[in-house]
Amino acid sequence: MTVIGVYNIKGGVGKTATAINLAYLAAEEGRRTLVWDLDPQAAATYYFRVRPKVKGGSKALVRGKRALDTLIKGTDFDNLDLLPADFSFRNMDLALEDAKRPTERLSRLLTPLGEEYDYIFLDCPPSISLVSENIFRASDALLVPMIPTTLSTRTLDQLLAFLKGHDQPGEPRVMPLLTMVDHRKRLHLDLIERLPGQYPGLLDTHIPYASDVERMGVHRQPLPAYAPSSAAAMAYRALWEEIKSKL
Amino acid sequence: MAEIAHEYLIPDGIGSEDIKDLIRDRVRFTEDPAYEVTRRFLDSFDWRLYRAHAAVEERLDAGRRRLLWRDLRADVPPLMQDIDAEPGFAWDLHEGPVRDRLEPVLGVRRLLPLSEVWSRVQPLRLLDEDDKTVVRLVLEDNRFRAPDRDREGTLAARICLVPVRGYAADLRKTARMLNQDLGLEPAGTGVLPEALAAVGRRPGDYSSKLDYHLDPDQRADAAAKEILRGLLATLEANLEGTKANLDSEFLHDLRVATRRTRSALTQIKGVFAPDLVENYKTRFAWVQQITGPVRDLDVYLLDFDGYQACLPAPLQPGLDPLQEFLQAHYEDTHQTLAHALESAKFRDLLTSWRGFLETPVPERSAIRNAMRPTKEVADARIWSMYRRVRKAGRAIALNSPAPELHELRKHCKKLRYLLEFFGSLYPKPQVGTLVKVLKGLLNNLGKFQDLAVQANYLRETARRMHAAGSAETDTLLAMGSLVGDLFNRQRQARVEFSGRFADFDSEATQAVIRDLFAPARKRGQRS
Numbered sequence: 003m004t005v006i007g008v009y010n011i012k013g014g015v016g017k018t019a020t021a022i023n024l025a026y027l028a029a030e031e032g033r034r035t036l037v038w039d040l041d042p043q044a045a046a047t048y049y050f051r052v053r054p055k056v057k058g059g060s061k062a063l064v065r066g067k068r069a070l071d072t073l074i075k076g077t078d079f080d081n082l083d084l085l086p087a088d089f090s091f092r093n094m095d096l097a098l099e100d101a102k103r104p105t106e107r108l109s110r111l112l113t114p115l116g117e118e119y120d121y122i123f124l125d126c127p128p129s130i131s132l133v134s135e136n137i138f139r140a141s142d143a144l145l146v147p148m149i150p151t152t153l154s155t156r157t158l159d160q161l162l163a164f165l166k167g168h169d170q171p172g173e174p175r176v177m178p179l180l181t182m183v184d185h186r187k188r189l190h191l192d193l194i195e196r197l198p199g200q201y202p203g204l205l206d207t208h209i210p211y212a213s214d215v216e217r218m219g220v221h222r223q224p225l226p227a228y229a230p231s232s233a234a235a236m237a238y239r240a241l242w243e244e245i246k247s248k249l
Numbered sequence: 250m251a252e253i254a255h256e257y258l259i260p261d262g263i264g265s266e267d268i269k270d271l272i273r274d275r276v277r278f279t280e281d282p283a284y285e286v287t288r289r290f291l292d293s294f295d296w297r298l299y300r301a302h303a304a305v306e307e308r309l310d311a312g313r314r315r316l317l318w319r320d321l322r323a324d325v326p327p328l329m330q331d332i333d334a335e336p337g338f339a340w341d342l343h344e345g346p347v348r349d350r351l352e353p354v355l356g357v358r359r360l361l362p363l364s365e366v367w368s369r370v371q372p373l374r375l376l377d378e379d380d381k382t383v384v385r386l387v388l389e390d391n392r393f394r395a396p397d398r399d400r401e402g403t404l405a406a407r408i409c410l411v412p413v414r415g416y417a418a419d420l421r422k423t424a425r426m427l428n429q430d431l432g433l434e435p436a437g438t439g440v441l442p443e444a445l446a447a448v449g450r451r452p453g454d455y456s457s458k459l460d461y462h463l464d465p466d467q468r469a470d471a472a473a474k475e476i477l478r479g480l481l482a483t484l485e486a487n488l489e490g491t492k493a494n495l496d497s498e499f500l501h502d503l504r505v506a507t508r509r510t511r512s513a514l515t516q517i518k519g520v521f522a523p524d525l526v527e528n529y530k531t532r533f534a535w536v537q538q539i540t541g542p543v544r545d546l547d548v549y550l551l552d553f554d555g556y557q558a559c560l561p562a563p564l565q566p567g568l569d570p571l572q573e574f575l576q577a578h579y580e581d582t583h584q585t586l587a588h589a590l591e592s593a594k595f596r597d598l599l600t601s602w603r604g605f606l607e608t609p610v611p612e613r614s615a616i617r618n619a620m621r622p623t624k625e626v627a628d629a630r631i632w633s634m635y636r637r638v639r640k641a642g643r644a645i646a647l648n649s650p651a652p653e654l655h656e657l658r659k660h661c662k663k664l665r666y667l668l669e670f671f672g673s674l675y676p677k678p679q680v681g682t683l684v685k686v687l688k689g690l691l692n693n694l695g696k697f698q699d700l701a702v703q704a705n706y707l708r709e710t711a712r713r714m715h716a717a718g719s720a721e722t723d724t725l726l727a728m729g730s731l732v733g734d735l736f737n738r739q740r741q742a743r744v745e746f747s748g749r750f751a752d753f754d755s756e757a758t759q760a761v762i763r764d765l766f767a768p769a770r771k772r773g774q775r776s
């Protein structure tokens with residue numbers, strides 16, 4: 003089992019789109035794949051048409067009252083399952099604080115799923131919190147989608163500094179990647195040139211800005227399911243290949 | 250909670266449109282496009298997948314070719330991976346989830362087609378208010394075909410219920426609808442058993458393991474014939490696969506059946522005429538001999554990566570020409586074998602042997618053991634062979650010459666075969682334990698001898714390669730290093746011998762053997 007966290011402190015950078023589309027591609031290859039929607043906004047859950055409801059909410063979940071595997075829902079796609087979000091996840095930090103070893107809780111909850119899944123994608127809420135610390139702990143790789151702006155690199159620096167400050171065993175590999183790249187924008191092109199030198203971990207593949215991606219909310223499906231040969235779907239495919247080669 | 254049936258039979262005369270109409274009256278669903286699918290069910294010749302409670306199928310639909318692995322004991326979706334060629338050996342598949350599962354189970358065997366099912370499929374998806382799929386239904390019209398295409402026909406039409414995880418209530422509701430509202434009968438099994446039966450196959454219909462059910466009071470000559478008939482059946486079952494070289498295990502099983510035949514002939518003593526025994530012993534020795542060269546090559550080629558891996562990294566590439574050399578000889582060597590197996594000499598052997606084995610035993614026989622009860626003869630043979638093994642084994646010291654160990658191995662093998670032939674006359678757990686200890690000992694002795702044989706074969710091959718100008722210095726050095734390694738491992742086996750033999754010669758094992766096989770006056774005694 004490989005756990006891939008998709009995380010950024012900032013919101014609206016393409017985390018959910020990345021998590022869902024990559025998970026879809028992994029499942030399409032026959033890998034047993036799970037998406038865990040940790041965001042109380044429940045965007046990933048919405049995309050898969052599942053109701054955002056987890057019995058007992060984040061409290062029961064964090065306490066391990068309900069084994070995760072009883073909460074899982076099959077999506078409309080082979081090999082692809084979802085652990086839905088619940089509105090109570092907005093208070094997950096509080097629930098975690100009460101737990102023993104609060105930063106390892108999610109990691110422990112995931113362990114029994116190791117037999118069942120080849121890949122687990124964590125779609126994370128924006129912010130830095132106890133939940134995010136748990137995500138860093140649980141992930142083998144941390145994908146950090148970012149829009150190419152100057153401010154984005156500042157946030158990435160903050161994240162890298164934070165991870166460094168919390169040097170822990172089994173620290174995830176950080177893989178920043180550029181999303182919503184607009185080739186008409188001078189600044190985007192500049193940053194594409196400059197950033198790889200600054201951040202050696204930066205993935206080569208970037209995801210273009212495309213209205214096909216936005217339409218995920220209309221189709222309520224992963225992008226490659228309704229527009230398999232669109233430029234953006236191809237970019238996600240290339241991205242997945244690159245990530246696999248670096249795992 | 251009661252098990253939910255996942256497949257239902259659609260009675261003759263009811264079409265898929267009728268079924269859809271009936272369902273439409275009751276639930277909301279959407280139809281995915283209908284498609285055709287061919288499923289080719291596969292297993293190894295010895296049913297390794299079936300025995301591991303798995304089913305593998307090659308699936309062709311919509312231009313996509315996939316291999317599916319189904320776990321027959323767990324209610325989980327099948328694993329799948331795309332393939333681009335006819336599946337055969339696990340190692341020829343691309344990396345993927347099916348290969349991962351297949352490799353350890355299938356080992357060196359090839360996947361062979363069992364039965365083919367061609368279906369017209371109409372998938373339906375039952376939806377909730379958000380248009381989320383909560384249950385899948387699959388309507389199937391099925392036809393079957395045997396792999397050699399000599400049989401085909403229709404199978405029952407089915408409707409299959411495919412669960413979506415986390416929607417158990419919807420699944421139960423749908424099952425109730427099919428079963429109670431529509432009155433459909435649960436199918437009882439999946440399409441695989443039906444497709445197998447249709448082509449006349451039965452899961453597990455071949456095994457290389459011996460499985461006799463002997464009668465202790467039966468005449469020993471009749472029992473011996475029964476044992477030998479079983480071995481002949483195994484030998485014959487493996488003939489076609491050996492000739493076609495489908496995989497290495499056909500030849501291996503054929504050779505084991507031959508060796509066991511010779512052992513049964515000579516070890517079940519005094520049941521057949523001596524000149525007959527002598528005659529067939531010689532003729533089966535010939536079979537052993539003509540099948541040897543291909544087996545030798547198989548041994549090296551199958552484990553070539555293993556050999557290469559035990560060399561230090563810089564020497565490893567030097568071994569490649571050896572592989573090429575062996576492969577280059579493979580074709581010819583196998584041709585020679587195939588010819589021999591098609592020769593009149595071989596055919597006559599099998600025909601006359603079968604004739605002899607199928608002739609009922611004469612009403613009276615003057616041959617020493619022929620008319621004695623099987624169990625008596627078995628007791629005596631096993632007891633005496635055991636004593637020989639024990640004596641020879643106890644005589645072995647750390648400096649005993651190799652031939653003494655070879656001799657001991659022969660006795661051990663004979664004892665093992667006797668236990669296997671006559672196992673059904675004795676309590677299963679005890680015989681099982683004995684065979685296990687014996688196997689441990691045999692493995693050790695086998696290693697000791699085979700490693701030396703392999704090392705010498707390599708030396709011989711190195712000379713031939715050198716003479717043929719196909720060995721550079723690096724290759725000779727790599728082979729030399731491998732020879733050294735083999736001899737080291739052989740020495741290791743030699744050191745381990747005393748431990749293995751002690752297991753065999755333990756108080757506990759001795760007691761079991763005495764109780765089962767010793768002459769009545771010795772049973773229950775301490776040695």
Ligand SMILES: Nc1ncnc2c1ncn2[C@@H]1O[C@H](COP(=O)(O)OP(=O)(O)OP(=O)(O)O)[C@@H](O)[C@H]1O
Nearest residue numbers: 013014015016017018019128182210211212215216
């Ligand atoms: N490559 C893209 N091109 C155009 N629009 C995109 C692209 N990627 C994402 N979007 C759109 O941008 C919005 C935000 O994307 P997404 O939800 O994936 O980001 P997020 O980081 O998960 O946001 P949040 O922090 O709110 O969870 C969505 O409406 C999405 O459809």
Ligand SMILES: [Mg+2]
Nearest residue numbers: 017018041045
């Ligand atoms: Mg999101």
